[in-house]
Amino acid sequence: KRQALQLQLFLIKKYDYENFMCTLLLKNTSRSCAIAIRSFNIEVARVNEQVTQRSIGLTRLKFWEDLIDRVFTKDISKVPQHPVAIELFKAITRVDLTKRYFKTLISSRSEFINKNIFLNLEEIEKYSEKTVSNVYYLLLESNRIKNIHADHAASHLGKAQGIVQQLRTVPISKQINLISLPQDLLAKNKVSHEEILRAKKSQQLEECVYEVASRAHQHLTMSRNLFGQVPNEARDVFLPSVSVELYLERLQKVHYDIFHPSLQHRS
Secondary structure (H helix, E strand, O other), rough: HHHHHHHHHHHHHOOHHHHHHHOOOOOHHHHHHHHHHHHHHHHHHHEEEEEEEEHHHHHHHHHHHHHHHHOOOOOOOOOOOOOHHHHHHHHHOOOOOOOOHHHHHHHHHHOOOOOOEOHHHHHHHHHHHHHHHHHHHHHHHHHHOOOHHHHHHHHHHHHHHHHHHHHHHHHHHHOOOOEEEOOHHHHHHOOOHHHHHHHOOOOHHHHHHHHHHHHHHHHHHHHHHOHHHHHHHHHHOOOHHHHHHHHHHHHHHHOOOOOOOOHOOOO
């Protein structure tokens, strides 16, 4: 059991370092549930990176969908002997977690397999709501928090963090075959895919980045404006807002040069 937990912590630390740090600061049951939730999210998120054929990706995601169905039977004999499945089973026997949120984390990745562009900022926001905000809803549930203001704060923080995640992928666009800046902004500022793939700095690209970063900052501000109405026991769930803010500040300091070397280092 201890080895399974260590493997999951290693997984989060390797692929989601800032959220790993925030997870360590959670308390007791909340922390163990968060480890299970974040491990699951990493597993489904990585499917798109690991496959080149849509059919293979969908097959792998079907495995995770079936795993969730089995875990939610609350019958240990039906739970696969997989570290993430076992920890999720423990989590849902301790607290009531909503199955729909897990299913959305899977379905949103199914829709995105082999997709390598976003048409506009609204599309990134919707994707962020499904892939990041849903994690926060589960984390709130793991803290037994049912509060509409906390849910709204989670929705906005998820969008802010999701948009920042897309900004952070721009320097590795060629490696992951994804142009994460919205197509309408690239067209408006006359920035080509080739310039991004070649990591070519330009004022026009910085204008695009500025608009995207501004939307992330708006969501971060809206989330934080709600913190005063959020129960104190929910505050720890929103610790990742610090890393979102730090990245946006660093980006501003380099005048939205998304390829600046300083942005490639951990805070």
